[in-house]
Structures are given as structure tokens and as C-alpha cells.
Amino acid sequence: VKLGFVGGTGIEGRGLALRFAAAGAEVLIGSRSPERAVKVAAEYNAVLGAESVRGLENSAVVTSADIVFLTVPFDQAPDAVRSILSTVRPGQVLVDVTVPLSFQSGKIEYVEFPEGSSAERIASILPQEVKLVGAFKELPAHVLGDLGIVLDCDVLVCGNSSEARDKVMSAIRLIPTLRPVDAGPLSSARVIERMTLLAVLLNRRYKKKGARFRIQGI
Amino acid sequence: VKLGFVGGTGIEGRGLALRFAAAGAEVLIGSRSPERAVKVAAEYNAVLGAESVRGLENSAVVTSADIVFLTVPFDQAPDAVRSILSTVRPGQVLVDVTVPLSFQSGKIEYVEFPEGSSAERIASILPQEVKLVGAFKELPAHVLGDLGIVLDCDVLVCGNSSEARDKVMSAIRLIPTLRPVDAGPLSSARVIERMTLLAVLLNRRYKKKGARFRIQGI
Numbered sequence: 001v002k003l004g005f006v007g008g009t010g011i012e013g014r015g016l017a018l019r020f021a022a023a024g025a026e027v028l029i030g031s032r033s034p035e036r037a038v039k040v041a042a043e044y045n046a047v048l049g050a051e052s053v054r055g056l057e058n059s060a061v062v063t064s065a066d067i068v069f070l071t072v073p074f075d076q077a078p079d080a081v082r083s084i085l086s087t088v089r090p091g092q093v094l095v096d097v098t099v100p101l102s103f104q105s106g107k108i109e110y111v112e113f114p115e116g117s118s119a120e121r122i123a124s125i126l127p128q129e130v131k132l133v134g135a136f137k138e139l140p141a142h143v144l145g146d147l148g149i150v151l152d153c154d155v156l157v158c159g160n161s162s163e164a165r166d167k168v169m170s171a172i173r174l175i176p177t178l179r180p181v182d183a184g185p186l187s188s189a190r191v192i193e194r195m196t197l198l199a200v201l202l203n204r205r206y207k208k209k210g211a212r213f214r215i216q217g218i
Numbered sequence: 219v220k221l222g223f224v225g226g227t228g229i230e231g232r233g234l235a236l237r238f239a240a241a242g243a244e245v246l247i248g249s250r251s252p253e254r255a256v257k258v259a260a261e262y263n264a265v266l267g268a269e270s271v272r273g274l275e276n277s278a279v280v281t282s283a284d285i286v287f288l289t290v291p292f293d294q295a296p297d298a299v300r301s302i303l304s305t306v307r308p309g310q311v312l313v314d315v316t317v318p319l320s321f322q323s324g325k326i327e328y329v330e331f332p333e334g335s336s337a338e339r340i341a342s343i344l345p346q347e348v349k350l351v352g353a354f355k356e357l358p359a360h361v362l363g364d365l366g367i368v369l370d371c372d373v374l375v376c377g378n379s380s381e382a383r384d385k386v387m388s389a390i391r392l393i394p395t396l397r398p399v400d401a402g403p404l405s406s407a408r409v410i411e412r413m414t415l416l417a418v419l420l421n422r423r424y425k426k427k428g429a430r431f432r433i434q435g436i
Contacts, residue, residue, distance in 0.1 A: 110408075143435070153434045156416075184419050190328075191412040198374075198409040201402050202436050210435030216371045217361070217428030218420050 001171055004028045004065025006058045006072065006080060009040040012097055013071035015144025016136060017044055021052035022147055023174040028054050030061030032083075047147070062087040067095060067171055069136075074098035074111070074118045081125050090129035093164045096122050096189075097136040099196040110197045119158070119189035131164035133157060134186060135172070138195040140203075143210045151178045153212040156195075158188035181215055219389055222246045222283025224276045224290065224298055227258040230315055231289035233362025234354060235262055239270035240365055241392040246272050248279030250301075265365070280305040285313060285389055292316035292329070292336045299343050308347035311382045314340050314407075315354040317414040328415045337376070337407035349382035351375060352404060353390065356413040358421075361428045371430040372399045374413075376406035399433055 003020050005013045008029025021027040021044065029044070031037040037055030044053040062068050062084045072080045077098050088094065100111035100118040115121040119134040126132055135157045136144070143149055155172055157180050159165045169180035183192060195213060202211040221238050223231040226247025239245040239262065247262070249255035255273030262271040280286050280302045290298045295316050306312065318329035318336040333339040337352040344350055353375045354362070361367055373390055375398050377383045387398035401410060413431060420429040 181420065182423055183416060184423055188416060188419065191409075191416045194409040194412055198401065198406060199433075201406065202399065202433060205400055205402055206436040208436045212434045214432045214434055215417075215420060216430045216432055218424040218426045 002026045002028065002064060002066045003171065004030060004061035004068045006030045006061060006068060006070050006084060007076070008061070008069075008071055009036055010071055010073070011145070012141040013069070014044065015141045016069060016071060016097070017053055018047060018147060019144050019175050020171070021048055021050075023176065025171065025174055027052060028056055028061045028065055030056055030058035032058060034060075059084055059087040067093045067168060069095045069097060070122070071097055074100040077118065077122050078125055081122055085127075088130050091131070093131050093133060093167050094126065095133050095135050095168055097134075098122070099137050099193050101197055101200065108197060108200055110194050116187060117189035117193050119186050119193070123186055131159065131161040132186065133159035133161075133164050133168045134189040134192065135168055135180075137189065137192045138199060139212055140199065140210065143212060149210060151175065151212075153214050154179045154181045156181050156183040156188070156192045156213075158183040158186050158192060160186050181218070220244045220246065220282060220284045221389065222248060222279035222286045224248045224279055224286060224288050224302060225294070226279070226287070226289055227254055228289055228291070229363070230359040231287070232262070233359045234287060234289060234315070235271055236265060236365060237362050237393050238389070239266055239268075241394070243389065243392055245270060246274055246279045246283055248274055248276035250276060252278075277302055277305040285311045285386060287313045287315060288340070289315055292318040295336065295340050296343055299340055303345075306348050309349065311349050311351060311385050312344070313351050313353050313386055315352075316340070317355050317411050319415055319418065326415060326418055328412050334405060335407035335411050337404050337411070341404055349377065349379040350404065351377035351379075351382050351386045352407040352410065353386055353398075355407065355410045356417060357430055358417065358428065361430060367428060369393065369396045369430070371432050372397045374399050374401040374406070374410045374431075376401040376404050376410060378404050399436070
């Protein structure tokens, strides 16, 4: 499976690209600048000790990939989506990993949108034929990026197309000790994005960095 | 420690009262009708095979207990709080376990309040001297009530008084395989109450009954 990462040179893109590449997936990372994408891909390959990641301009990533991860900060997501709108194919699966948290003078808050969540806000920009899936929202980027950490947790996957969710869950199963959990419709992002806020609060309180979730009993 | 349960004859009260009594705590369950409280306490004691639970009228429970659990449905909570307002003592710890979910024609929704959560709504009715703590919100009552189930999960505890949170967390530690997690201020209930919605959705999707949470990495 060929996985693309729009904004793949950032912190969230790095963690996901490294984990998927280490798991044997073909990984394409994108940037607005193709030179930067190539440079960062070389850095990722140095970490991996293999030539598993390629760097391309964002829209070239969208053209080539089976599943496209949108790995940009939440406030840049609408612009990033608009910039690839002419390239996405009907039926293509887009994965939104954004979490709308604001960090201001030490205070962390969930940023509320009229659409209900950052995922639903992004969906409102997309044509219906493009299937949006929310995933990896509640899993900290730096935990993903540290390949030494055994994940041993769940990833909640939501979206209005069960076919698209299944596709993303199959990809997630490549990553050892990570279990995809089918969280149903895209509106579940309202819960999942807020769980990230909780994880950040718990990290602060317990002086840890890797608070993450496991669902027992399913 | 003496634990009281206002509305302790209902489904949420049952699970908590049974777990705490089985763990060796002194348990008082309350009802508006003292006769009903006595009758249900006898039922609980039959399940436990011991005389660990006593039934009293709600306000007698409040007078005697160190920690008072408010185990009524969310839409009855404000009235239940008002009915015990003249009895609660300054510094007493009240535990809110409510979850504002509406079930209508098969659709489950989180009921939003202007205060931000059911916990904060209840806090707005209480005098400042009474410390409100939110706990057990994301743990299904029927899972608590089935003593055969090894819980093996976390309970998120939130509230604006760290002393009150500590008191509740100490009580929770009585219950085997249940770990209290300090989730900070009462506003964390906005996340925690929504996690219950997610648990219900996951139970439906996976055809299970006991979806519950564990926080990894802390």
C-alpha cells in the first residue's frame, strides 16, 4: 500500500511516516517545496536505515498515493485541503489527523467549531466523492516519532464511509502493537479530538509524555 | 470510610454500592423512600452474602457519609442536589457520576449544557464550600454491577479541589484492578462525559457491553 503525507515534513507527518515506513509501507512525504520534501525524506531514511521514504511536492503525493494523510496543524488544514482539491480523485481516502487545541499562556483549550469538530470542518470543504477518515488524533506525534516506544495502544478511526474506515484500519494494522478501533461516524471526532486535550492534561499532571488510550472490553 | 449513595437504589448506584461494599467499605444507600432503601439494601446484601449495605432516606445518608455519591440520572440531578442542599456540610465531598446522554429512536446524543458539562451544571447549583468531584462517568453501570467482571481499567477523576479528588481517589483504590486517574479540573468532565458516548457507540458497533478505558503511558 502506498501512503502519502501532505505536510509530511512536520512533526505529525514525521511520526506517522516513520512508523509506516518501518512497518514496510511505501511512504511518500509531501511539502509545498519539493526540495524540502526530498531533504526531509533523506533525514527520515537516515533514521530508518533504509531508502523507504520519498519526498515530493504535495500534489504529486496526492496523485500517487492510495491513502493520503493530511498532516498539517489544524489551523492550516482548510488551506492545505483547498490546495489539493483539484488533484484528489473521486473515491480517494483522505485521513485527517488534526486536533484543534490552542496553547495560550500555559492554558490549553479545545477550539470549538460550528461543524462540531476539526474533522467535520475539513469534511465540509471536501467534495462528497472524497472520503474523509479521522485517525491518529488522540495519539501524540512525539510518541509516534520515537520508534523505541512500543505503542501498545489503540487508534480510534472515524468516518462516514465504512469502506474508507476499513481501508485505513487495514493500513494501521501494519504497525506492530497498534490496534485500530472502529469509532463509527465522523462525528465521533468530537469525542476523539477532546481526548487529545485530556491526554495533554494528563501528561502535564503526571509529568509524562506518552499518555494514550486503550479500550478494554471490545 | 463511610460512603453514601443518594439515589443508591438505581442502576448506577447499584454497581458502585456493590463494588465498594465488596471491597470492604461501609456503604449507605439512599432513596426518597426509606422503606425502598431498606428493601434494596437487603437485595444488595443478598448478592454480597454479607450485611454490608444499609438503606436510609437520602438526607440521612448525606448526614452520615464521608463521601456522598450522587447516583441519579443526569436530568434528575439538579432536583436531587437541591433536595439535599440543606443537609450537606461545608467541606463535604460530593461525587457526580452523571452522563448527559439522550437516547431517542435509536440515536444517542451528548446533551450539551451552557455550563460545559453535566458536572459543571451541578456545581453551579452547589455552594462553594461543598466540593464536587466527577468520577465513574465513563465506566458503564452494568459493568460495575456485575461483580464477576474484572474491571482492569481506569476511572477518570476530576474536580476543582485537589484535596477532594485525592479523597475520592483513595476510596477508588479500595476496588481491586480499578485505577483512579487524576484528570484535573472539573472542566475535564467535558471530555470524560463524551467518552461515555464513545463507549456506548463502541459497544453497539462491536456487539459488546463493557467498553471502558485505560490510559497507557502514565
